[in-house]
Each structure stands twice: as C-alpha cells, then as structure tokens.
Amino acid sequence: xxxxxxxxxxxxxxxxxxxxxxxxxxxxxxxxxxxxxxxxxxxxxxxxxxxxxxxxxxxxxxxxxxxxxxxxxxxxxxxxxxxxxxxxxxxxxxxxxxxxxxxxxxxxxxxxxxxxxxxxxxxxxxxxxxxxxxxxxxxxxxxxxxxxxxxxxxxxxxxxxxxxxxxxxxxxxxxxxxxxxxxxxxxxxxxxxxxxxxxxxxxxxxxxxxxxxxxxxxxxxxxxxxxxxxxxxxxxxxxxxxxxxxxxxxxxxxxxxxxxxxxxxxxxxxxxxxxxxxxxxxxxxxx
Numbered sequence: 385x386x387x388x389x390x391x392x393x394x395x396x397x398x399x400x401x402x403x404x405x406x407x408x409x410x411x412x413x414x415x416x417x418x419x420x421x422x423x424x425x426x427x428x429x430x431x432x433x434x435x436x437x438x439x440x441x442x443x444x445x446x447x448x449x450x451x452x453x454x455x456x457x458x459x460x461x462x463x464x465x466x467x468x469x470x471x472x473x474x475x476x477x478x479x480x481x482x483x484x485x486x487x488x489x490x491x492x493x494x495x496x497x498x499x500x501x502x503x504x505x506x507x508x509x510x511x512x513x514x515x516x517x518x519x520x521x522x523x524x525x526x527x528x529x530x531x532x533x534x535x536x537x538x539x540x541x542x543x544x545x546x547x548x549x550x551x552x553x554x555x556x557x558x559x560x561x562x563x564x565x566x567x568x569x570x571x572x573x574x575x576x577x578x579x580x581x582x583x584x585x586x587x588x589x590x591x592x593x594x595x596x597x598x599x600x601x602x603x604x605x606x607x608x609x610x611x612x613x614x615x616x617x618x619x620x621x622x623x624x625x626x627x628x629x630x631x632x633x634x635x636x637x638x639x640x641x642x643x644x645x646x647x648x649x650x651x652x653x654x655x656x657x658x659x660x661x662x663x664x665x666x667x668x669x670x671x
Contacts, residue, residue, distance in 0.1 A: 387618055388626060391611035392633040397604040399638040401597065403646060410597040414590045416460060417579070418598025420572035423606035427565020430610075433558055445554035445563060452546050453570025457578060459539040466532040476517040476635075478533035478540070481510055483631040485541025486548050490623040494552060498624055505667030506624065508660050509632040515657025516639050547609065548623050551616045560617075564610045568602075625668045636661040 405412055440446060466475040487506060490496040498506070555563055579586055615626050636658055642648040650658075 385618075385620060387611045387615040388620075388629060388633075391608055391615055391630055392637060394604040394608035394611060395630070395634045396637045396641065398601060398608060399634070400641060400645070401601045401604070403642070404600075405597055408593055408597070411587055411590065411594045412464070413575070413579075413585050414594045415597035415601060417572055417575040418590070418595055419601035419605055420456075420568045420575060422599050422602025423568035424565045424572060426603055426606045427561045427568065427610070430561040431558075431565065433562070440562070440566070443554075443559070445550050445559070446566070448546060448550045448554070449563065449566035449570045452543060452567050453572075454574050455539055455543055455546075456567070456571040457574045459536060459543065462532060462536050462539065466529075466536050469529045470533060474533050475536060477514055478536040480513040480517070480540075480631050480635055482537045482539075482541035482544065483627045484510065485538070486544040486627045487624040489545045489548060490627075494623070496622040496624055498622070501667050502622075502625060505664045506628050508664035508667065509628050512632060512657045512660035512664055513635055515653050515660060516635050517657075518653060544627055547613060548616060548627075551613050552623075555613070557617070560610065560613050564606060564613065567609065568606060621669070628668050629665055632661045632664055636665075 402412075404410075405415065463475045463479065466478065484506070487498075491498060550563065612626075612630060615630070616623055621629070639648075639650070639654070639658060643650065
C-alpha cells in the first residue's frame with residue numbers, strides 16, 4: 385500500500401513540475417533530457433551492489449530498458465504534438481485510459497482474475513478519467529489528427545505493460561533500482577541523439593532554470609517507476625488493481641492540487657469525474 389501511495393505522489397509531483405515549466409518558461413525538451421540523466425543517476429546511487437557493464441549486458445532484461453527508453457522519448461513527443469493539435473484534454477485522456485492495456489495483459493497473460501466489482505471499478509475509472517479531463521463541451525478530435533491520440537494510448541499502455549512483464553519475468557529485488565535507472569539512461573541517450581539529428585528541438589542553450597527544472601523532475605520521475613514496480617511486487621493487489629488505482633489516483637490528486645495551487649476551475653462534469661474516481665478506488669481497493 386505504501387509503495388503505491390509513494391508512486392502516486394511521485395507521479396503527481398511530475399504534473400506539478402510540468403505546470404511550473406509553463407509558468408517559468410523552462411525549455412521542456414532540455415529539461416526532459418536533464419531529468420532522464422538525473423533519474424538514471426539516482427537509480428545507480430541507490431543500487432546496493434557491484435555495478436558491472438559486463439553483468440549488465442549479460443542480464444536477461446537489458447533489452448527492455450533500451451526499448452522502453454526509446455518509447456519514453458517517442459511518447460513524450462507524441463503527447464506534446466497531440467496537446468498542440470488536439471488539446472491537452474485529449475492527450476491526458478489517451479495517456480490515462482491506456483491503463484486498460486496492462487489490465488488486459490494481466491488478465492490474459494498472467495491469468496489474473498477480476499471480480500465483477502473490480503471490473504465495475506475499472507469501467508468507472510475510465511469514465512472518471514474522461515470526465516475529469518474534459519473541458520468545455522467535450523473532447524473533439526479532427527479525423528486527420530486521430531492517429532496521434534491512438535499512438536499515445538498504445539505507447540503509454542505498452543510502457544506500463546512492459547514494466548509489469550519485466551517485474552514478473554526477469555527482475556529480482558536487488559535489480560529493481562538499476563533496471564529503473566537503465567530505463568531513464570536509455571531515454572537520455574535517445575533524447576541526446578534526437579537533438580543531434582534534429583537540432584531545431586532546442587530553442588536556445590540550456591539555462592540554470594532548465595537545469596533546475598530537469599533536476600526537480602528527475603527525482604520524482606525515477607521514484608514513480610521504482611515505487612510502481614515495488615507495488616506490483618508487493619502482492620497486495622493484482623496488477624489490474626495496481627494500474628487502475630495508480631492512474632485514477634494520479635488524475636484525482638493532480639486535479640485537486642491544480643485547484644489548490646493554481647486556482648484551476650472545474651465544471652460540474654469535472655467534479656462528477658472526481659466523485660467517480662473516488663468510487664472506483666473504493667471498489668477496486670476493497671473488493
């Protein structure tokens with residue numbers, strides 16, 4: 385339970401930092417790369433063992449962080465593009481509704497069983513995510529841009545599913561810190577290569593506030609993955625319950641903090657989504 389709460393708090397802090405990026409005019413892409421370097425460094429510092437590149441390259445899971453690192457950067461860019469052409473709400477819904485992918489993965493591949501109340505909780509969670517995220521009259525996506533939220537949905541689901549797969553099949557407890565670190569290390573390398581191939585993504589040389597922004601994001605970003613893996617390993621709930629509770633709690637908490645810290649306004653529909661989120665958490669957690 386504690387690991388899940390810490391994962392939710394870490395992930396919620398990420399959304400707050402992103403909000404502050406806009407206020408303080410931080411170069412997002414630069415800060416993202418610094419964040420990945422920071423997250424990788426934190427993981428290596430927490431690794432209680434002898435670090436050997438030979439052992440690392442010979443591990444059964446080394447290909448996972450490489451693939452996930454590329455996914456991290458790709459999904460980030462797709463989320464940014466989706467936000468620009470279809471709206472932040474569309475990007476948010478596509479990201480959080482992807483929880484259905486690891487839920488189905490756990491049910492069909494690892495034979496996890498869901499009660500009727502848990503299924504109802506997952507359905508309510510998806511509805512809550514939509515209602516909390518929607519602004520104005522609803523979410524509308526131009527047909528020519530429809531592929532973007534679909535890719536965000538699939539990519540976000542693939543990341544969560546990969547975390548579950550490696551936690552279940554490949555990782556021992558002592559390897560969790562270094563595995564998490566390698567994900568962010570590979571993401572950093574991918575990002576740096578991307579800036580070499582496409583220099584226009586950098587608007588200017590990194591400034592002090594870009595570095596501070598990257599550091600502020602990197603620490604919670606690392607722990608959001610680390611604690612999520614620990615929560616999956618705890619055995620207190622199925623992976624379906626963990627991913628549902630994690631995603632819905634992040635949406636609900638970030639929404640509440642948006643009101644308290646940034647004076648954001650919610651419609652009656654948004655408040656209805658918060659209420660459904662609370663109900664879905666109760667159903668999934670208790671049953």
